[in-house]
Structure formats: C-alpha cells, structure tokens
Amino acid sequence: MLKRAILIVQNHLKTLGILVLNPDGIAGSATHEAVIKALNARQNELSAGALNFSQERRITILLQLIAKDKNIDVAPIDGYWGPVTQNAYESLVHLIDQGSLPPNWRDxxxxxxxxxxxxxxxxxxxxxxxxxxxxxxxxxxxxxxxxxxxxxxxxxxxxxxxxxxxxxxxxxxxxxxxxxxxxxxxxxxxxxxxxxxxxxxxxxxxxxxxxxxxxxxxxxxxxxxxxxxxxxxxxxxxxxxxxxxxxxxxxxxxxxxxxxxxxxxxxxxxxxxx
Structure with missing residues (x-):
C-alpha cells in the first residue's frame, strides 16, 4: 500500500485520539489496532464481515470513509483499491496539499x-x-x-x-x-x-x-x-x-x-x- 495513503489514515486516527504513535507511513500493529477501533465505531456504514477483512483492505476501507467524509465520491465502501478509490486518494492528497479539492478537469x-x-x-x-x-x-x-x-x-x-x-x-x-x-x-x-x-x-x-x-x-x-x-x-x-x-x-x-x-x-x- 502507498506510504502516503497510510499516512493519511494514521493522521486521521491521531486526530480521533485513537493512535498515540506519530504517523510514519508504516502500518504496524498499533496502526492496525487503531483502524479496527475506528471501523468499529462506524459499523453501520460497513458491509457484513468487513472487520474480518485483511489488514490492508481494512486500511483501504478507512481511507474510503475519510474520502466520504470530505464529500469525495468513493462508493462502494468495500476496501478494494480500484479506479474510484485511486481517484478519491488523489483528491484527498490534493485537498491536504492545496487546501481544496482538485478542479473538475473534464468540465x-x-x-x-x-x-x-x-x-x-x-x-x-x-x-x-x-x-x-x-x-x-x-x-x-x-x-x-x-x-x-x-x-x-x-x-x-x-x-x-x-x-x-x-x-x-x-x-x-x-x-x-x-x-x-x-x-x-x-x-x-x-x-x-x-x-x-x-x-x-x-x-x-x-x-x-x-x-x-x-x-x-x-x-x-x-x-x-x-x-x-x-x-x-x-x-x-x-x-x-x-x-x-x-x-x-x-x-x-x-x-x-x-x-x-x-x-x-x-x-x-x-x-x-x-
């Protein structure tokens, strides 16, 4: 998984007060435990069995939820990194770096x-x-x-x-x-x-x-x-x-x-x- 994507998730977890360690872009045990806690709090938005998905897929789900919170199209919330999630990730990076979502270039x-x-x-x-x-x-x-x-x-x-x-x-x-x-x-x-x-x-x-x-x-x-x-x-x-x-x-x-x-x-x- 992309290091920047993990950093985005870790910073989100730190903002929630769930992750104590400083974000480093490395998904260690503390990060995975924090991800599970964050997903537990939003089970009504997850598909059945999502908490039992692989560690990487759970991180992707949380990244998708972060995008959703920023009104970035990322449906469905399924933990798969396809074209929609890639676009959502790039939009999040633009938002973090530039302070705004990227323009709709197709318009x-x-x-x-x-x-x-x-x-x-x-x-x-x-x-x-x-x-x-x-x-x-x-x-x-x-x-x-x-x-x-x-x-x-x-x-x-x-x-x-x-x-x-x-x-x-x-x-x-x-x-x-x-x-x-x-x-x-x-x-x-x-x-x-x-x-x-x-x-x-x-x-x-x-x-x-x-x-x-x-x-x-x-x-x-x-x-x-x-x-x-x-x-x-x-x-x-x-x-x-x-x-x-x-x-x-x-x-x-x-x-x-x-x-x-x-x-x-x-x-x-x-x-x-x-």
Whole structure:
C-alpha cells in the first residue's frame, strides 16, 4: 500500500485520539489496532464481515470513509483499491496539499478555436508541409519573451528571445504578452513557467515515425522536468488550476496542448491541430 495513503489514515486516527504513535507511513500493529477501533465505531456504514477483512483492505476501507467524509465520491465502501478509490486518494492528497479539492478537469475541455487556421498534424503530414514548408528548414523569426527565461537543461543560461516559424511569430508574441500581463514575473517564476524546453528541433516525434512539430519550429516545451513525456495529469505539474489562464491563452490562438488533448507530454504546446 502507498506510504502516503497510510499516512493519511494514521493522521486521521491521531486526530480521533485513537493512535498515540506519530504517523510514519508504516502500518504496524498499533496502526492496525487503531483502524479496527475506528471501523468499529462506524459499523453501520460497513458491509457484513468487513472487520474480518485483511489488514490492508481494512486500511483501504478507512481511507474510503475519510474520502466520504470530505464529500469525495468513493462508493462502494468495500476496501478494494480500484479506479474510484485511486481517484478519491488523489483528491484527498490534493485537498491536504492545496487546501481544496482538485478542479473538475473534464468540465474544462480544450477549446476548438483556430483563428489562424493552423494545419492538422496527421497521417502523411502533407497539411503541415503545405502550410509550413519542409520540416527541418523553417523560416525562423525571433520573438522577444517579456519575462526572463532559463534553459530547462541548464538553468544558468538566460534566454530573452524564442526562435520560431515566421508564420506563428505574431501569434506567439501576443500569447506571451497576455500571459506576462496576467501573471507577472514573480508568479511566472514560481509556477516554473520561466523554464524553457526549446522550440526548433529538427527531429522525429519521440516514440513515433513522423516529424515532430518542433521540426517546423511551431511547438514549444515548458518545464519538461515536471511534465515528462509519458506523465499524465496525475503527475504533470501543468495540470493545475494555477495554469488555467496559461492554457486558455494558448488555445484562444488555436495552439494545442498535447496534455489537455491527449493527457501525455504536458510540456508541449503546438500551432498544429491533432
């Protein structure tokens, strides 16, 4: 069982005055005895025989009850760690760490706006070639970023301008100006939006056989360490309410977040439709 889940249960037991030991994330005999006492007090909410379940399942039941008390959907209270319990656990962690439940991300669907009529990046990528030219040889135009950037792989290096495809330069400049006006320098740094992972890179897609949008200089990466390629919204830092304005600003100009659209590669935003 996850150590953090055990800590949540132990802290709850300590709040109830049932557990005397300091929470350590290790489910020893004292923790199991305290769990039984806590469940005994709530037998009317348990299924028959729940107190005779395995120790791990009893801990899971108590975690489910804690979630229920916080109005987090976790039914049924059965001690099984399935997708519903996993989501409830993640919601509890968010509540403990952030002071609020996570936003309903499915209620905030990515925008379909495409005011610049960016091409689709599909199949043979012919639309990309027709619109942007050949990959690896884009006409580069430099856009000044209104806040100080640091290279994500060498934070001692400062970046003041971003080299991008000439066709997306005006759009990118507008986006950066709006974002800077909203957040300000200090907040952008706190959110790690000053960690720049690059734009132009003449390469194929990682894990794919077609050209990356980076090969046309129409994609940018942000804070790659905390938003890695295979991470979903359960781990990527850019999936948080603090970044809502960030994503809405990109999407208003037709840029696409792979994270918000496909739930992987949250670092990546591109001027190309999927």
């Amino acid at each position: 905030d669907e990515p925008s379909d706006a495409n005011p610049h009529v960016w091409p689709r990046d599909r199949g043979s990528q012919q639309e990309m070639r027709d619109f942007y030219g050949q990959p690896g040889k884009p006409p580069i135009k430099h856009v000044t970023c209104p806040w100080t950037l640091r290279l994500a792989w060498d934070t001692n290096v400062r970046v003041s301008r971003i080299g991008c495809h000439a066709k997306v330069a005006d759009s990118l400049e507008n986006i950066l100006q709006r974002i800077h006006a909203h957040y300000g320098e200090a907040e952008l740094k706190r959110l790690r939006l000053d960690l720049f992972g690059g734009c132009f890179n003449p390469r194929k897609k990682r894990g794919g056989s077609t050209w990356s949008a980076h090969a046309w200089a129409v994609a940018l990466d942000w804070d790659p360490t905390h938003n890695q390629l295979n991470w979903g919204r359960d781990r990527a830092s850019l999936d948080a309410a603090s970044y809502d304005f960030w994503w809405h600003t990109w999407e208003a100009e037709g840029w696409v977040s792979l994270g918000r659209s496909r739930n992987y590669d949250w670092m990546h935003v591109q001027a190309a439709r999927l």
